[in-house]
Amino acid sequence: MADENRFGLDWSDDEVDFIIADYFEMLRAELNGVDYNKSAHRRSRVERIGRTEGSVERKHQNISAVLIELALPTISGYKPLPNFQKSIIEGIERYLTRNPGDLIPEPSAKSFGEAPSLFVEQPPVLQTVAHRDKELVRLVRKFDPVERDFRNRSLGKAGEELIFAFERQRLITHDRTDLARKVRWVSQEDGDGAGYDIHSFDHNGSERLIEVKTTNGLQTTPFYLTRNELSFSNERPREFRICRLYDFSRKPKLFELEPPIEKLVRLEPLSFAASFH
Known part of the structure; x- marks a missing residue:
């Protein structure tokens, strides 16, 4: 039963920690396909x-x-409510510091020998820079989703595997089995450095040189683009494509970006080469 004497009172740190841990418990169940009743669960928390x-x-x-x-999956049905208090940010920071494994949710599919159904969506429109709460900015910097995706080798490999299978299946569907057999997973076969991950084709035989970017976050989650990839996109603008996979841990979704990339995303320098000569 709710305690009427507590109406309007701020949540204590213990209460915030409890509800955040409870949220992640439900989220893990949802990502693993375990059925549970949200309403009944919420009543038990009450x-x-x-x-x-x-x-x-x-x-x-x-x-x-x-x-x-933070580019993390959320529980279906709990529509984001952005007017949150600082205590929520601090509580999530405490939780993720103690439970770093929850920063890297497992993909919903372990292998893509057969490509799941994907629809190529329109890419998001470039937005103006919006003001963000300084405490939230600090939290995002601490658990940087862009850096996290970039360093998550298993996530990147799973995304490339999906696109590799998807490209082959797309060509087979267009009755171009001959081209499907020629699709190459370049980053896997030859290593990184080519400026793209998958060598594929259009059904008319034109090359598609695909760089795959994968995240568990939303459609608008930022991603790293290396200098080599950007340079290659300008060298081969007709063939180069970025395949952006998002919401990967739940149900992968896809859109493509084609050069000039600079007109579709906001590019910011993030590091510098420091030398003595």
Whole structure:
């Protein structure tokens, strides 16, 4: 039962920590395909901490809003509610510091010998820079989703494997089995450095040189583009494509970017080569 004497009172750190840990427990169940009843689960949390159902649900929605900024999957049905308090940011920081494994959710599919159904969507439109809460900016920098995706070798490999299978299946569907047999997973066969990952073809025989970028985040989650990849995109603009896979841990979705890449995304220098001569 909700405690009426607690209506309007700020949540304690213990309550915030409890509800965040509870959220991640539900999220893991959802990502692993384990059935559970959200309403019944929420009612049990209400009884446990003495808050109203509405208050608990709003906290779950606040957590969703922060996890989206961190390019992490969220619980289906808990629509992000961005008007969150600083305590939610601090609580999520405490949780992820103690549980770094939750920063790298497992993909929903372990192998893509056969390509799942993918629809090539329109890419997002470049937006103006919006003001962001400084505490949220600090949290995102600490658990940088761009760096995390870039260093997650298993995520990157799984995304490339999906696109490799998808490209072959697309050509077979267009009755170009001859070209499907020629599709190459370049980064796997030859190593990194070519400026792209997959060597494929259009059904008319034109080359498609594909760089795959994969995230568990949203369509608009940023990604790294190396100097080599950008240079190659300018050298081979007719053939080069970026295949951006997102929401990968749940149900992979796809859009493509084609040169000039600079007109489609905002590019920011993030590192410098430091030398003495």
